[in-house]
Amino acid sequence: MAVQSGEKLPMFIWSNPRNRWTLLVLRLLAFLAAAAATLVMVLNKQTKTFVVATIGTTPLKLTLTAKFNHTPAFVFFVMANGLVSIHNLVMIMVDLLRSKLDYKGFRFPMVAILDMLNVALLSGGANAAVFMAELGKNGNSHARWDKICDKFGTYCDRGAGALIASFLALAFMLLVSFISILKLANSSSHISHNNN
Amino acid sequence: MAKTKRIITILLRLLALGATLSATVVMVTSHDSREVLNIKFTAKYNNSPSFKFYVIAEAIASGYGLVALFLSWKSSVDRLIVIMDVPIAMLLTSSTSAALAVAEIGKKGNSHAGWLPICDQVPKFCDHVTGSLIAGFSAAIVYLVLNLYSLLVVLAPLFPVKP
Numbered sequence: 374m375a376v377q378s379g380e381k382l383p384m385f386i387w388s389n390p391r392n393r394w395t396l397l398v399l400r401l402l403a404f405l406a407a408a409a410a411t412l413v414m415v416l417n418k419q420t421k422t423f424v425v426a427t428i429g430t431t432p433l434k435l436t437l438t439a440k441f442n443h444t445p446a447f448v449f450f451v452m453a454n455g456l457v458s459i460h461n462l463v464m465i466m467v468d469l470l471r472s473k474l475d476y477k478g479f480r481f482p483m484v485a486i487l488d489m490l491n492v493a494l495l496s497g498g499a500n501a502a503v504f505m506a507e508l509g510k511n512g513n514s515h516a517r518w519d520k521i522c523d524k525f526g527t528y529c530d531r532g533a534g535a536l537i538a539s540f541l542a543l544a545f546m547l548l549v550s551f552i553s554i555l556k557l558a559n560s561s562s563h564i565s566h567n568n569n
Numbered sequence: 570m571a572k573t574k575r576i577i578t579i580l581l582r583l584l585a586l587g588a589t590l591s592a593t594v595v596m597v598t599s600h601d602s603r604e605v606l607n608i609k610f611t612a613k614y615n616n617s618p619s620f621k622f623y624v625i626a627e628a629i630a631s632g633y634g635l636v637a638l639f640l641s642w643k644s645s646v647d648r649l650i651v652i653m654d655v656p657i658a659m660l661l662t663s664s665t666s667a668a669l670a671v672a673e674i675g676k677k678g679n680s681h682a683g684w685l686p687i688c689d690q691v692p693k694f695c696d697h698v699t700g701s702l703i704a705g706f707s708a709a710i711v712y713l714v715l716n717l718y719s720l721l722v723v724l725a726p727l728f729p730v731k732p
Contacts, residue, residue, distance in 0.1 A: 497666035515616035
């Protein structure tokens, strides 16, 4: 038996329409936050011209660009957020067409597993980008790495915005994953209670 | 059937405990120094906040693993342990990816930002950090497998036996 009869699990009543819309709204918010993070980071670019030396009267100029794909951590961040937003979009559609896409109740474990994996992916991407951004902001004196945020201020600010959006998406995804696991546990307990 | 499930869970938890403990210990004992032209170049794990976060997260995970190993014998707190496994797994994945990001910069540098790689100056430090990251990565994978197992086999069986 899946759930012992003495155990008490919080039973959401899924026929109650307000509970049905909670999950959808949370998924929508997570999708919006992750998509915003992806877009802001992908379009994050700043070009700046520096005067390197002066020969006679003409200054030597050097143009440097800061883009997101210079850093592998930010590339991983963009990919993780993109995958999470696609996942949420697909899950919203699955939720709206629930009766047509089911096979012996296989839907519940699949959604729970995918949600948990996406939470792990998103947390990995967000944390890698956060520590890379901290390195860019403060530098590392022991390794003789200079900070870059004093020269590329706009790039750093936009990156910070993308990181905040990604952490919001992570918070929403955690709630979504929690509700999906509860749904899975309740569905199996319904099956075993109905068979007894 | 319940006994087999319990044995597999205990085995997975032992594996994860070993991995997290070794990751912590190897990262803490990693240091190397080199003198180049009268400048002493030291590398320790607490030079980088990312590695500090990694050590703290792995230490928390090993402490939790020890407690969970002993508490999972009692069936009253079984559910609580399964619920607490999920944020610990997330903590492990995030700490490993953060440490990996900084270690990758240390190994290859970043030519666009003018950051030189440090691994050729302090090779012993780099090897230690690599070993610790491998252990941390396998700990994260083991915790994910443990979560999936608890979720799909113990909590809500995929193919329930009809009575």
